[in-house]
Amino acid sequence: DAHLIQPMWSIHMAQLLTIAFATGASAFQISHKAIGIRATHSASSIHMAESISFDQTILDRYLNLPTPGQIQAEYLWIDADGDVRSKCRTIDAAKASLEDLPNWNYDGSSTGQAPGDDSEVIIKPRAIFKDPFRGGDNILVLTDTFTPAGAPLPTNSRVSADSIFSTTVDQEPWFGLEQEYTLFNMDKVTPLGWPIGGYPGPQGPYYCSAGADRAYGRTISDAHYKACLYAGIAISGTNAEVMPGQWEFQVGPCVGIDAADQMMVGRYILQRVCEDFGVYCTFDPKPMEGDWNGAGCHTNFSTEKMRKTGGYMEIERAIRRLGAKHQEHIDAYGEGNERRLTGAHETASITDFSYGVANRGCSVRIPRSTEADGCGYLEDRRPSSNCDPYIVTAMIMKTCTDEKGPEADISAKNIATA
Numbered sequence: 001d002a003h004l005i006q007p008m009w010s011i012h013m014a015q016l017l018t019i020a021f022a023t024g025a026s027a028f029q030i031s032h033k034a035i036g037i038r039a040t041h042s043a044s045s046i047h048m049a050e051s052i053s054f055d056q057t058i059l060d061r062y063l064n065l066p067t068p069g070q071i072q073a074e075y076l077w078i079d080a081d082g083d084v085r086s087k088c089r090t091i092d093a094a095k096a097s098l099e100d101l102p103n104w105n106y107d108g109s110s111t112g113q114a115p116g117d118d119s120e121v122i123i124k125p126r127a128i129f130k131d132p133f134r135g136g137d138n139i140l141v142l143t144d145t146f147t148p149a150g151a152p153l154p155t156n157s158r159v160s161a162d163s164i165f166s167t168t169v170d171q172e173p174w175f176g177l178e179q180e181y182t183l184f185n186m187d188k189v190t191p192l193g194w195p196i197g198g199y200p201g202p203q204g205p206y207y208c209s210a211g212a213d214r215a216y217g218r219t220i221s222d223a224h225y226k227a228c229l230y231a232g233i234a235i236s237g238t239n240a241e242v243m244p245g246q247w248e249f250q251v252g253p254c255v256g257i258d259a260a261d262q263m264m265v266g267r268y269i270l271q272r273v274c275e276d277f278g279v280y281c282t283f284d285p286k287p288m289e290g291d292w293n294g295a296g297c298h299t300n301f302s303t304e305k306m307r308k309t310g311g312y313m314e315i316e317r318a319i320r321r322l323g324a325k326h327q328e329h330i331d332a333y334g335e336g337n338e339r340r341l342t343g344a345h346e347t348a349s350i351t352d353f354s355y356g357v358a359n360r361g362c363s364v365r366i367p368r369s370t371e372a373d374g375c376g377y378l379e380d381r382r383p384s385s386n387c388d389p390y391i392v393t394a395m396i397m398k399t400c401t402d403e404k405g406p407e408a409d410i411s412a413k414n415i416a417t418a
Contacts, residue, residue, distance in 0.1 A: 072090060073101065076143060077144070103123065103124050105120050105121060107120070113145065121147070132227035164398055169256070171303045173255065173256055174300075175393050181270065181295060184279070186278060188280050193217070206242060217245060224249065224270050233262050234262055246287075246295060252300065267283070284385070284386060285335075285340040296347075297387050301378055303400070307376065318399075321400055325405075326408075329395055337384040353408065355410070357370075358371075
């Protein structure tokens with residue numbers, strides 16, 4: 001065990017009232033990340049500020065100041081843990097395009113992506129979105145990460161995904177990603193709306209619900225929805241989930257690499273919204289043990305062949321290919337997924353592969369409308385909420401469209417309809 005000293009700050013009305021230090025012991029889990037070794041600790045050992053309050057009207061006074069000819073560009077990148085970090089720079093308004101935006105760098109030794117004696121990581125702009133927090137002509141710039149010599153970092157999964165999609169453009173791969181997330185109080189122990197130290201009523205009334213006694217977090221969901229629309233994210237919907245305090249937003253349909261790009265920016269915007277509201281958001285696939293649903297990132301997929309007349313046969317062929325590489329996909333579909341894929345709570349067992357029409361207890365679901373139309377798309381229900389969308393979408397694309405790939409000997413688990 002090691003002792004962690006974490007300062008807790010409580011700020012109210014712009015005056016520092018108290019400075020308290022919390023000391024506790026935690027077992028450090030040593031994980032080798034990208035370059036070097038990082039020490040991580042459990043979330044429960046970290047004591048976070050209960051609230052930090054600022055007067056928004058005062059902030060708006062500064063945000064509304066004009067800046068002729070200049071904009072602020074918030075550069076986003078993915079760190080060693082799959083989280084999105086960012087920093088901002090001033091850009092000439094006439095150069096706010098992918099062709100003209102400069103590369104930049106950051107201290108990779110502080111993100112687990114480089115050693116301290118050679119810490120510079122280069123970030124290269126890949127996509128631009130409108131900034132929903134600063135407004136105006138300001139932008140969010142999604143980047144990916146490289147060494148100074150130009151090699152992609154081991155944590156840069158975008159490069160390999162893009163190489164797959166760049167060679168399959170003619171197949172027109174469409175993705176729709178369903179991102180589930182869970183909201184907590186800042187203690188990181190109590191889900192939003194749950195009684196402190198206790199539990200709400202059992203699951204049933206919370207999914208797609210309305211009412212102050214069951215729909216906990218709608219304000220955040222709505223704010224995130226509107227911010228994504230403003231930014232240019234192809235957000236297609238949102239809903240309250242089965243577990244109270246859990247929500248989902250959907251991105252897509254998007255073509256190829258764009259799906260993962262937009263999902264990562266959508267996650268970043270969600271964390272920024274939660275920052276404004278003083279709420280903790282986690283993508284853990286099973287944030288609460290017991291009789292509560294986990295959180296996934298169901299991935300809907302189709303190619304042009306699947307969407308055309310007669311595409312149903314192509315869909316089943318793709319599913320059999322997924323079945324033949326079940327374990328390979330499971331290994332890449334997110335951390336902690338074994339706690340979620342138990343065969344209960346609308347999941348299939350992590351050890352078994354299955355598929356069926358309208359069957360949410362299967363690994364892969366075929367929508368009822370796809371069966372009726374004889375074409376459409378499939379839904380891979382295995383990816384966890386904390387999955388890397390670049391890895392997931394690229395693997396699905398590669399496996400499903402590999403004409404020489406193995407196919408599992410499996411039949412659909414369907415329930416007959418009248």
